[in-house]
Amino acid sequence: MPTVATSAPAGKPERTRIIACGAIARETIAVLAQSGMSHVDLTCLPAKLHLYPEKIPGEIEREILEARAEGIERIFVGYADCGTGGLLDAVCEKYGVERIAGPHCYSFFLGNAEFEALGDATMTSFFLTDFLARQFDAFVTRPLGLDRHPELRDAYFGNYEKLVFLAQTDDDELDARARAAADFLGLAYERVRTSYGDLTAAIGALK
Amino acid sequence: MVPLVLALCESAGKPVGVKRFCVSGILNGRDGGRKDLGTMSDEEEIILSELNDEELVLQMHDDLYDGLKEEIEEGTNILLERGWTPYDVLTKALVEGMRIVGIDFRDGILFVPEVLLAANAMKAGMAILRPLLVETGAPKLGSMVIGTVKGDIHDIGKNLVGMMMEGAGFDVIDLGINTDVDKYLAALEEHKPDILGMSALLTTTMPYMKVVIDTLIAQGKRDDYIVLVGGAPLNEEFGKAVGADAYCRDAAVAVETAKNLIARKHNQLGARATTA
Numbered sequence: 406m407p408t409v410a411t412s413a414p415a416g417k418p419e420r421t422r423i424i425a426c427g428a429i430a431r432e433t434i435a436v437l438a439q440s441g442m443s444h445v446d447l448t449c450l451p452a453k454l455h456l457y458p459e460k461i462p463g464e465i466e467r468e469i470l471e472a473r474a475e476g477i478e479r480i481f482v483g484y485a486d487c488g489t490g491g492l493l494d495a496v497c498e499k500y501g502v503e504r505i506a507g508p509h510c511y512s513f514f515l516g517n518a519e520f521e522a523l524g525d526a527t528m529t530s531f532f533l534t535d536f537l538a539r540q541f542d543a544f545v546t547r548p549l550g551l552d553r554h555p556e557l558r559d560a561y562f563g564n565y566e567k568l569v570f571l572a573q574t575d576d577d578e579l580d581a582r583a584r585a586a587a588d589f590l591g592l593a594y595e596r597v598r599t600s601y602g603d604l605t606a607a608i609g610a611l612k
Numbered sequence: 613m614v615p616l617v618l619a620l621c622e623s624a625g626k627p628v629g630v631k632r633f634c635v636s637g638i639l640n641g642r643d644g645g646r647k648d649l650g651t652m653s654d655e656e657e658i659i660l661s662e663l664n665d666e667e668l669v670l671q672m673h674d675d676l677y678d679g680l681k682e683e684i685e686e687g688t689n690i691l692l693e694r695g696w697t698p699y700d701v702l703t704k705a706l707v708e709g710m711r712i713v714g715i716d717f718r719d720g721i722l723f724v725p726e727v728l729l730a731a732n733a734m735k736a737g738m739a740i741l742r743p744l745l746v747e748t749g750a751p752k753l754g755s756m757v758i759g760t761v762k763g764d765i766h767d768i769g770k771n772l773v774g775m776m777m778e779g780a781g782f783d784v785i786d787l788g789i790n791t792d793v794d795k796y797l798a799a800l801e802e803h804k805p806d807i808l809g810m811s812a813l814l815t816t817t818m819p820y821m822k823v824v825i826d827t828l829i830a831q832g833k834r835d836d837y838i839v840l841v842g843g844a845p846l847n848e849e850f851g852k853a854v855g856a857d858a859y860c861r862d863a864a865v866a867v868e869t870a871k872n873l874i875a876r877k878h879n880q881l882g883a884r885a886t887t888a
Contacts, residue, residue, distance in 0.1 A: 458845070490815040490845050508816050525763050528790065550725025557728050564765035564789055 420476075421445045421611050424468045425483025427452035428536040429510055432573055432601050433483055436608045445611055447483075448472075452536065456548060458488035462496045469500045481611055485509045505607045510534060514571050514602040529566040531592060535573045538583040545586070558590060567593040573601055660686050665694065669705050676709035677716075679729025681736045688737040698744035699751075706737045707779040714776075714864035724768070731772055738779065751781050754874050757799045758809035759787030761820040766813035769843060769863070773809060776863040777870065782807070793824050800837065806877070807870055810856075812843040822854040829855070838873045840866060 421442075425433050427449045437445055448468060454461050465482055472480050482497055482504035497504050507513040511532040512520035520527065537544055546552050549561055568590060570583035580596060587594035660683065663671055668687055675683040684706070691701045713730045716722040722730075756777055760770050767789050774784045785803050787795055791810075800808060812818040821841050828834040834855070841856040851859025857873055860866035 486815060488815055488845055490818070490850070525790075528763055528765055550723070550728075554725055554729060557725055560728050560732075560768060564767065 418442075418444045418612065419479045421479040421481065422472045422477045423447045423481045423483050423608070423611075424465060424472070425449050426454070426487070426510070428455065428534070429483055429604065431536070432604060433608065436601050436605050439605075440609055440612065442608075442612060445608075449483075452540070452544070455487065455544075459492075461487055461489050462492040465493060466496045466500075469496070469502060473500075479611075481607075485513055505604065507603065511571055513604055513607075514573060514599045515597065516599070516602050529564065530569045530595075531562065531565045531567070531590065533568060533570045533583050533586060535576070535579055538570060538572075538579045538586065541582060541586045546589075551589075562590045562592065565590070565592055567595055570594070570596045571599045572596055573599060661690055665691070665696075669708075672705040673709040673712055676706065676730050676733050677713055677722075679726065679733050681733040684733040684737045685740060688740050692740075692744070698741045698748050702738070702741050702745065702750070702779060706734050706741075707776075710734050710776060710779065711864060714862060718862060718864070727772070728768065731775060734779070735775060738775070752783065753781040753871060754806035755783040755785070755803060756807040756809055756870065757785045757787065757796070757803055757805045758811070759791035759796060759799075760789040761810055761812045761817050761824070762790055762792040763820065764812050764814055764817035765789045766843075767811070769813070770809075770811035772863040773811070773842065773860070773866045776867050777809075780867045780871070782870065793820075793827050796824050797827065797831075800833070805837065806874055807838045807840060809840045809842070809866070811841070813845070815845045818843060818846055818850065819854075821856065825855045838870070838877065840869060840873075842866060 421444055423433060423437075423445060425447060430447070430449045433447055433449075437447065450461075450464050450468065454464060461484065465484065469480055480500070480502045482493070482502055484493060485505050485507040486493060487509055493504065505513050507517040507520070511534065514534060533541065542552070549557070551558060551561075568583065568587035570580070570587075572579065572583075575598065583596065584594050658671065660668060660671065668690060672684060672687040675687065687705065688701055691705060692698065710730060713722060713727060717727050756774075758770060758774050758777075760767050770786075770789075774786050778784045783805075785799060785805065787799055796808065796810075799805075808824075810821045810824060812821065825834065825839060828837070828839075838858075839856045840858050840860050841851050841854065842860040842862075846859055848859050858869045860869050
């Protein structure tokens with residue numbers, strides 16, 4: 406896996422590794438850059454792991470062991486529960502590492518407290534982030550077979566009412582892409598500018 | 613609310629079956645000729661009505677596999693015109709065809725989009741058969757109330773289970789999506805089914821199954837029903853933890869489990885009756 410920005414001069418805070426989902430790589434790098442933390446490096450797992458959430462805990466464990474073998478003790482997992490149903494937490498607990506709080510990135514980008522307060526109101530919303538707006542075809546259209554069988558759209562999305570684009574940045578092109586995705590899925594469109602939400606504080610705590 | 617893709621398998625790159633292929637390929641090929649799907653290059657137009665019964669049923673299995681709705685409707689009507697009972701058409705052509713689809717789904721050969729297309733084709737055949745089955749009668753195995761739990765709107769798996777249970781001879785009462793405990797309990801009271809089925813796609817909604825089961829326990833009604841649970845993020849351990857009778861990993865397993873548990877229940881009742 407690609408690892409970036411590895412430099413921790415002596416006397417600085419303890420060398421730290423973030424093992425994150427590829428779907429939040431840009432955002433994690435942006436937050437790291439804002440906070441100027443040079444003792445933290447980042448390793449990302451492929452975002453496609455989300456297609457097989459049951460594989461996430463094992464892959465994270467492998468990365469933790471790799472980091473420890475490199476002598477890095479302080480590790481932060483850049484995943485929420487992400488459909489693992491507590492199994493990722495079991496791995497984190499086993500190795501004494503923390504992860505980003507929350508059930509998924511939609512929640513921590515919006516802010517976990519705010520997302521939770523919305524309760525069942527989010528049930529009929531299909532969420533996109535900057536990453537998913539950019540990768541809509543690779544992560545939604547094609548895996549669901551909608552490129553080959555557009556007639557299946559309502560079987561998947563018939564119970565949804567709107568597509569909510571949780572925008573981490575102001576980017577007209579992504580806005581247009583997300584709007585086009587909503588049209589394609591036959592859903593109303595809403596854009597919410599979230600910035601990096603709880604990710605900023607979670608990474609900031611690694612100072 | 614959360615990514616659909618979370619629960620679905622990757623399907624890109626899978627060879628897509630040709631629309632029609634020579635029936636001799638089906639009859640000669642192993643595995644019902646399904647391995648030939650991607651490689652047959654010269655398609656031959658098949659007239660379904662010209663096939664004998666055996667060939668037609670095999671062709672319908674392949675048409676179901678390819679999700680060809682109109683062909684399934686046509687095949688269903690042809691078999692009925694030839695004097696087949698609706699029950700035989702249902703079990704030998706449609707249910708058997710979906711059984712094959714289910715096996716290849718489990719083995720990772722087919723993916724959710726293909727299963728959905730096959731299910732749509734089967735649904736079209738069942739729409740023809742349903743009124744006829746009511747008229748002619750068919751063996752009934754029991755009844756089931758099924759619904760997706762509160763907070764969850766995902767119904768693909770639940771719909772598949774409902775359809776396969778109906779095909780297997782169960783009366784299915786479908787409560788739809790976002791079903792709260794009161795709605796489940798009211799339906800159980802009204803329909804007195806043998807089985808309660810609950811489905812969830814999200815790790816955030818699946819714990820609600822325990823709310824429903826705990827309420828049944830509190831009201832002393834838990835043992836009145838066989839409780840089956842299913843959904844992509846669930847597993848055996850979760851099923852046990854919430855107090856279900858079984859976790860079912862897919863629709864085919866749900867049907868088999870339902871049949872086994874119903875048989876066991878009848879045996880227990882029979883044993884109790886003889887020892888009483």
